[in-house]
Structure formats: C-alpha cells, structure tokens
Amino acid sequence: METYPIEKRFPPLGHKRWVIAEGFIPTTSHGPEPEMTSHEAACVLNVSDEEAHLEIWIFYSDREPVGPYRISIGPRRTKHIRFNALTDPAPIPHGTDYSSVIESDVPIVVQHTRLDSRQAENALISTLAFADTESVM
C-alpha cells in the first residue's frame, strides 16, 4: 500500500492525561504466539505534528506506584503499547491487579484492549480510557 502525502492538518485532538483503571496481565495463554499471547494494550493516537512524549505510571493495590515508563509516539502516528513489553523501570508482574495513568505533552486519545487467551478460546475487551478533561490545556 502506498502512503499518501497529506496537506491536511488535524486540530488538537484528545487530552493529556488518561487513566485505565483496570489492568491485569493473564499468566497463561493458548494459541499461536505472539498474536494469541494474552496481553493488555493501550492504543494511543497522536494526530498532532509534534512527537508525543508519554509517561506511564502503574498503580498497585499493595505498594507504591512505579514509573515513569517513557514512550514516544511520532507525529501523525498510532502506537499500540503492550503493557507486557514495559520493562524500565520494572516489568509489570503477571496475575496482578493494576491501574495506569498515562500523561503526554501533546493531546492524545487512548483506548484500552485486552486479549485473554487463558482458556482455549480467546476473549477480548476494549474500552475507551478515562480522559481527564480538566487538563486539556
């Protein structure tokens, strides 16, 4: 597929602080890897013409939050961030409840998805993350 030159510019779209209150990386998987590996992702869109610099904080039920995990998303790009892949400052333990706060220096949109393949057939969830509308600018 070709890419298309775009003269179009998108006005700011989204917010700078998002929350995914539900987090849980299943401990086991069924099916071909990596497509069918149980995972949890934050799908992020940056429509702006600047690189977005994200800081993710992971909150737990029984210890202090861990972060920031730093991730960049290019201008006019999407990134599906797998929480399984976050390692610095520390990997997220599997089989543990957590929540995440995602901060960005430019407005972004965040959607939360989980593929759960603990049993033979996969289950999927997806929901819009919570946007802190107070922090738009």
Added chain:
Amino acid sequence: METYPIEKRFPPLGHKRWVIAEGFIPTTSHGPEPEMTSHEAACVLNVSDEEAHLEIWIFYSDREPVGPYRISIGPRRTKHIRFNALTDPAPIPHGTDYSSVIESDVPIVVQHTRLDSRQAENALISTLAFADTESVM
C-alpha cells in the same frame, strides 16, 4: 415490518469529530461468511434531517495517514461501516495496527465494534468512540 411516518424531529445529537484509537483487522476467520468473518466496524448514527458527509482518516504506526475515505449517511439513518470494505484511496492492510479519525459535517454518534473469529469461537468488542467535544459546532 412497516415503517412509520414520523412527525418527530430530533435535535442535534452527537459530535463532528470522533476517534477510534484501536484498530486491527484480523487476518483469519472461522465460521460462516460473511456474518462470522472477522471484521471491524464503526457504527454511525445520523439523527439529523440532512445527509451526513463523512471523511475517515486511517493512522498507522510507521507511515503517514491515509485518507480521506468518503462515506455518506442519509438523514435519520444508521450505517455500520466495515473497515474491511474501505478501498478508496487504499484498502486497510489486515494484521496491522491502526487508528481512525472520523469527521462529519453534521453531528453524529460513533460506536466501535470488532468481531474476532481467528479462533473457533468468536470474540466481540464494542466501545463508544472518543468524541472531540470541542468541535460540536
């Protein structure tokens, strides 16, 4: 079923810019086609008395956005737009992460749905898309 004449008029309902941050068309399917074909859809409602003219832009992780895909929705009509069916200016590759921005000249409401039948049993997700409330009018 009969249709019903309605004298009722609906006030503007929805917004003019929406985002679906999560996009992924599975590469394989199980079950009878086309009902059980893996697909991803934007379900759009136009309650107004004017035709809605939509422009959809697809954002990728590694190339420039592609669009606009142009779609019209009649007055007082719903349309379930399958991303698999978008071909002009270019089909969306399967097995690839993407996001979409949907712009309309009249307020609409957008909900995102995916049927994933990669494994023998289907999985469904659905979530309200993100509305850019700044752009209501």
Added chain:
Amino acid sequence: METYPIEKRFPPLGHKRWVIAEGFIPTTSHGPEPEMTSHEAACVLNVSDEEAHLEIWIFYSDREPVGPYRISIGPRRTKHIRFNALTDPAPIPHGTDYSSVIESDVPIVVQHTRLDSRQAENALISTLAFADTESVM
C-alpha cells in the same frame, strides 16, 4: 435478602437523552434459554424519586425510524430492557443493523450489553451509551 429502608436521597444522576449507535440482534442462539438466548439490552438506572418515562426510537439503514417504544422505570429502580422484547409499535427484525435513541423525562444512566451465542460459546459486549450532555436539564 431483606430490603433496606433508605433515608438517603440521590441527587439527579445522568442525562435525558442517550444513544446506542450499535445494534444487532443475532438470528441464532446456542445454550439454555432464556439465559443464553442471543439478545441485546439497554441497562437503565433511575436514581430519582420519580418514575422515569422513556421513549425509545429505533433507527435503520434503509428506512425511517420507528417509535416511540414506551417504557417506565420506577423511582430508585434499574431496568434491563431487552430489545428483543420490544413489540409496540413493531418488533425489531433480527439480523439487521440498527441504532437507538433513548429519551427520558428524568435523568437516567444507560449502558449497552449484548450476549451473542451464535456460536457454541457466548461472546459478551458492554459499553456505556453516548450521553447527550447538552440536554441535562
């Protein structure tokens, strides 16, 4: 379980107009009825001390909207409205895309759920409906 007298009063909670853009009643089911019958529901909460009078309009892709379907919800009550059960002015055809607009004379909260048991294992979706925040009062 006993019921509890409550002296507590809830302030107005919710909105008066909601949209579920995605609607589809599967044509077939697997599993014990009625719990496992494929169905689509609008789950509605009325925390107020007045009865809520709802009017539901069903929008289609190829014909005029049908309605109103009239439903009441008592004060401080929830109701899970199955779209399958709506018959007056006309039942909703199965296997057909539709959207719904739900209007109420008191603020309510609406969540959308679908159980899809077309294949042997059931799939569930649920998402908050779209609230028309312009119409709060």
Added chain:
Amino acid sequence: METYPIEKRFPPLGHKRWVIAEGFIPTTSHGPEPEMTSHEAACVLNVSDEEAHLEIWIFYSDREPVGPYRISIGPRRTKHIRFNALTDPAPIPHGTDYSSVIESDVPIVVQHTRLDSRQAENALISTLAFADTESVM
C-alpha cells in the same frame, strides 16, 4: 519487583460519583477457581495522597436500593472490588439484574469488568463507568 520512591504528586484525577448501570453476577462457572469464577468487578483508582472512603449502593428492578457498602482505598492505590465479595449490609443475589452507584470523598476513576464463565469458554466485558461530572468537587 522493587517499589519506587516517588516524589511525584498527582493532581486530582477523576470524579466523586460513578454509575455502573449494568450488573449481573452469573450463577455458574467453569474453570479453575478463583481466577475463572464468574464475577463482576469495579476497578477503582485513587491517585490522591488521601485514603478514599467509598459508599456503594446497589439498585434492583423490584425492591429498594441496598447500601451503603463501605470500602476504603489507600492513597496512590488501586482496588479491584468484586461485587461477589460484598456482604454487608447484604450479599448481592446471583442471577439478578442490578445497577450500582459508587460515591467517594476524593476523586476516583472507575472501570467495570465482568468475567462470565457460564459456558466452557470465558467471556469478558469491560467498560468505563459513567462519571457524574457535576460532582467533581
């Protein structure tokens, strides 16, 4: 995994009143307990530096609301509250439609999740709860 001292302080994030309009605890389960027990949960994040004191009210279709169920969440902590585990003032009956209102003395974020393992393969749903934005402060 080590915990990390954080000098970072999070500004208020979320709202003080939330609604989950859809509630249903399945009556049966398949798979290993407790991970695969059918359950319904409210995932709550408290990013503040104060303990959050929650009061949950359960609404039914045919009787008065029951509550408050009192739960605390520590500063900078998440808690995944299983509705199955609520017992005081009364357990929630299984196989019954309900809705919940969650009130907190500090802003929180709430996401709703259900694991349904009535059939052999599990189904998952998750959606952001409804935030009463009128009550932010």
